[in-house]
Amino acid sequence: MATIHADDGRVLRAQACVVATNTPFLDRVAIHTKQAPYRSYVVGLAVPRDAIVPALWWDTREDYHYVRLQAGTGGDGRDVLIVGGEDHKTGEAHDTGQRFTRLEHWARRHFPMAGEVVYRWSGQVMEPFDGLGFIGRNPADTANILIATGDSGMGMTHGTIAGMLLTDMLQGRDNAWAGLYDPDRKPKRNLREYVKENLDVAREFARGHLSPAELSSEAAIAPGQGAVLREGVAKVAVYRAEDGTVTRVSAICPHLGCTVRWNDLERSWDCPCHGSRFTPEGGVIGGPAVRPLAPMGEERQADL
Ligand SMILES: Cc1cc2nc3c(=O)[nH]c(=O)nc-3n(C[C@H](O)[C@H](O)[C@H](O)COP(=O)(O)OP(=O)(O)OC[C@H]3O[C@@H](n4cnc5c(N)ncnc54)[C@H](O)[C@@H]3O)c2cc1C
Ligand code: FES
Numbered sequence: 001m002a003t004i005h006a007d008d009g010r011v012l013r014a015q016a017c018v019v020a021t022n023t024p025f026l027d028r029v030a031i032h033t034k035q036a037p038y039r040s041y042v043v044g045l046a047v048p049r050d051a052i053v054p055a056l057w058w059d060t061r062e063d064y065h066y067v068r069l070q071a072g073t074g075g076d077g078r079d080v081l082i083v084g085g086e087d088h089k090t091g092e093a094h095d096t097g098q099r100f101t102r103l104e105h106w107a108r109r110h111f112p113m114a115g116e117v118v119y120r121w122s123g124q125v126m127e128p129f130d131g132l133g134f135i136g137r138n139p140a141d142t143a144n145i146l147i148a149t150g151d152s153g154m155g156m157t158h159g160t161i162a163g164m165l166l167t168d169m170l171q172g173r174d175n176a177w178a179g180l181y182d183p184d185r186k187p188k189r190n191l192r193e194y195v196k197e198n199l200d201v202a203r204e205f206a207r208g209h210l211s212p213a214e215l216s217s218e219a220a221i222a223p224g225q226g227a228v229l230r231e232g233v234a235k236v237a238v239y240r241a242e243d244g245t246v247t248r249v250s251a252i253c254p255h256l257g258c259t260v261r262w263n264d265l266e267r268s269w270d271c272p273c274h275g276s277r278f279t280p281e282g283g284v285i286g287g288p289a290v291r292p293l294a295p296m297g298e299e300r301q302a303d304l
Contacts, residue, residue, distance in 0.1 A: 002144050016144040016170055020162070023126050023275060024147045025287035028256065030139040031183060032288060035126045035150045037090040037275025041099045043107060044119030046074035047081045051113045059085070065106060066153065074118055081114055083107040090124060091272030096265035122266065124275055124286065126150050133158035134183035135165050146170070147183055218246065226262040226269065226280055235259055237269050237293055239280040249282035249293040260293065269293065 002017040024031055049072070057067040065085035074080040083106065086099035093099070100120050108114050128134060128150035135158065138145045146169060148162035161177065168175040179185075218238055221227050226239035228251045235251035237260055251259050251269075258273035268285060269278040277285040282293030 002142070016146065018146045018148065018166055018170075019138065020148045021287055022124070022151075023149050023286075023288050024138065025290050026145070027138055027141070027147070027288070031134060031147070031149060032256075032274040034134065034183075034187075035128045038087045038125050038127050039090050039093070039096075039122055039270075040084055040125055040153070041086045041096075041103055041122045042082060042084040042120065043100055043103045043117050044070070044074075044080040044082050045104070045107055045111075046076075046078045046115040046118050047111065047113055048115075049077055049079055052079065052081060052111065065103075067110075074115070078115070080118060081107065081111055082119075083111075087125075089272065090275045090277075091261040091263075091270045094264075096122070096263065124277070125153055126275065127152050129187045130185075133162070133181055135162045135181040136169065136178060136183050139184040149183075221246075224267065225264060226267075228259060228262065234296070236296060237262075237278075237282065241280070247281045248296050250296060251293070253289055254291040254293065255287075255289040 002014050004012040004014070004017060006012060019026055023035070023037070047069075052069055054069045054071070059065045063085065064087065065083060067084075068082040070080040070082060072079060083103055085106070086103055088099075099122075100117075104117060126149055131152060132150070133148065133152075133154070134150040135148045136146060137143055138147045146166050148158070148166065151158045161181065165175050165177055165181060169178070218229060218240075221238060221240045223240055223242045223244060226237060229236045229238050237249050237251040239247045241247070253260050253271040253273065253276055255271065255274060255276050258271050260269040260271050260276075260278065263270045263277075266277075267280055269280070269282070271277070271289070274288050276287055276289035278289075278293050279285060282295075284290065284292055
């Protein structure tokens with residue numbers, strides 16, 4: 001029997017539980033050493049109806065771009081050309097606003113019929129060490145706790161596979177793909193990349209405790225912006241709202257203790273280690289963290 005403790009105090013019991021929360025919030029370490037969080041950016045440009053053949057396009061170069069077409073949603077009967085890319089590891093870019101501009105330039109260079117930008121957004125993908133999702137039993141957990149994560153940019157494919165594979169597992173049926181997507185698998189190839197991603201995390205732990213703070217003064221934070229300040233041994237995530245109100249919470253991520261960074265485009269605190277994201281006031285936007293950034297004076301140990 002799987003037992004789930006809900007935030008409101010209720011206790012739910014089920015024969016099995018599937019955790020499909022993009023990245024698992026119940027797994028503190030195992031899966032998070034095998035995948036890394038990346039931000040990806042998208043602009044939608046209005047294009048004349050039927051001017052572009054519907055297809056999936058993508059770059060094979062390192063500065064990856066992907067292109068989709070959405071019929072009839074660009075206003076005045078036009079289509080929307082969806083152009084994505086400019087990915088970076090979460091918490092590691094300081095030019096997020098310029099990424100939309102670069103995407104737009106790229107789109108106009110390749111699709112001269114593109115009109116005005118009608119949409120733009122960014123999101124987070126989890127990049128697994130070997131490109132395949134993690135679908136199956138949660139490592140180091142009881143057999144009835146299943147996960148689906150590590151989609152990279154292939155949530156449509158992996159979501160479909162997860163529905164089939166997890167149903168078979170729950171029904172006690174064999175599935176030929178179980179080994180391929182097993183969350184407990186170890187890296188056979190891409191070992192260098194696996195080691196590098198984990199070294200990056202180790203470096204974040206070191207940086208969090210040893211480096212100078214991003215800004216030295218609260219007064220230097222503009223309205224609508226945030227910065228991490230050092231106060232003695234503490235690191236403080238300080239946000240100044242548009243009306244001047246200042247919020248101060250601990251900059252230490254409650255998942256495993258890395259230092260969060262300010263994302264000036266999304267106005268969020270993003271953790272570079274495993275991708276947890278928080279509102280300017282410290283509330284959880286996305287896991288693996290399940291608790292908010294602690295108010296100053298109430299700093300606590302990470303969840304581990
Ligand atoms: C910019 C961008 C472009 C993409 N393009 C494509 C594409 O062209 N093709 C493609 O196949 N894929 C694409 N993807 C990937 C795809 O969107 C994702 O892989 C997919 O949405 C992941 O699905 P999911 O259900 O695992 O997670 P999500 O869609 O993130 O859903 C997770 C859900 O869990 C909830 N949740 C989270 N934490 C908790 C918690 N603690 N308790 C309760 N609920 C919780 C969230 O609110 C959310 O509703 C793209 C992704 C991005 C960011
Ligand atoms: S998400 Fe793991 S330490 Fe922040």
